[in-house]
Amino acid sequence: MKILLALISLVLITAAEPAMQGIKVGSPESALAKLQFKQIAKNEAITKFRTDNGNDFVVTLEEGKVVYMENDWNQTTDGAASLLTGFTFGQTSLKDIRKRFDSKGFVYAHNQNLITKEYMYEFHCFEVETAVPQVLVVVTKIPFSTNVTENTDIAQKLKLDAIVLASPDYLEFLWGEQKSYSDTNKRVRL
Numbered sequence: 001m002k003i004l005l006a007l008i009s010l011v012l013i014t015a016a017e018p019a020m021q022g023i024k025v026g027s028p029e030s031a032l033a034k035l036q037f038k039q040i041a042k043n044e045a046i047t048k049f050r051t052d053n054g055n056d057f058v059v060t061l062e063e064g065k066v067v068y069m070e071n072d073w074n075q076t077t078d079g080a081a082s083l084l085t086g087f088t089f090g091q092t093s094l095k096d097i098r099k100r101f102d103s104k105g106f107v108y109a110h111n112q113n114l115i116t117k118e119y120m121y122e123f124h125c126f127e128v129e130t131a132v133p134q135v136l137v138v139v140t141k142i143p144f145s146t147n148v149t150e151n152t153d154i155a156q157k158l159k160l161d162a163i164v165l166a167s168p169d170y171l172e173f174l175w176g177e178q179k180s181y182s183d184t185n186k187r188v189r190l
Contacts, residue, residue: 017130017131017132018084018128018130018134018136018165018190020057020069020071020083020084020165021035021037021057021083022034022035023035023059023066023069024066024132024165025066025067025068025069025132025134025165025166025167026065026066026132026167027065027066028064028065028066029061029064029065029066031066032047032059035049035057036052037049037050037051037052037057038050040056045060045061045062046058046059046060046061047059047061051071051079051083053074053078053079053080053081054074054076054078054079055071055072055073055074055079055082055083055089056070056071056072056074057069057070057071057072057083058070058072060170062167062170067166067167067169067170068164068165068166068167068170068171069164069165069166070162070163070164071083071084071162071163071164072161072162073089073090073160073161073162075090077090082160082163083163084163084165084190086100086190087138087160087163088160089159089160089161090159090160090161091159091160092159092160093140093155093156093157093158093159093160094122094124094138094140094155094156094158094159094160095153095155095156095158097124097138097140097160098155101126101186101188102184102186103126103182103184103185103186103188104124104182104183104184104185105124105125105126105127105181105182105185105188106124106125106126106127106179106180106181106182106185107123107124107125107179107180108123108125108171108175108176108178108179109175109176109178109179109180110175110176110178111123111174111175111176112180118143118144118145119141119142119143119144120141120142120144121139121140121141121161122139122140122141122158123137123138123139124137124138124140125137125138125171125179126138126187126188127168127185127186127187127188128165128187128188128189128190129187129188129189133167133168133169134165134166134167134168135164135165135166135167135168135171136163136164136165136188136190137163137164137165137166137171138160138162138163138164139160139161139162139163139164140158140159140160140161141158141159141161142154142157142158142159
């Protein structure tokens with residue numbers, strides 16, 4: 001009975017592997033040929049597409065397999081829909097995401113935030129409950145022009161700007177192994 005339950009769980013987890021336009025972490029390079037998006041740039045490892053709503057979709061390969069996918073918002077209302085259901089660019093807040101997952105996830109020590117002249121970007125990560133190990137990275141931003149007081153809920157003001165699904169090994173290659181986990185960190189389902 002335990003073996004049967006384990007097999008059913010594995011099938012359910014595998015069937016629920018998160019994807020962007022049918023592309024999953026671990027998909028072979030040949031899967032990219034199925035995309036109907038306009039290819040706008042390509043080098044040996046990275047292919048950049050323009051989605052139907054004008055956003056960018058970047059796919060990185062290692063050894064012929066997908067290790068990183070990023071969907072970036074074009075900053076228009078027409079482009080608000082992301083490639084992951086339930087995540088809306090410019091509207092979904094970090095607070096919404098934390099509530100959805102009942103977790104604050106974790107951050108990479110060397111990639112927690114990015115400061116520009118106009119915005120502060122934050123990178124929050126969640127280990128995804130899948131058969132193939134992967135991490136969801138949500139990139140949220142807040143304009144410096146936002147009126148903030150000591151009572152402001154910053155997590156409500158940080159709005160989704162980009163979304164990433166990637167291999168944990170590839171993210172450690174990019175951002176290092178050192179992470180800071182929240183007390184509520186747990187694996188999440190998309």
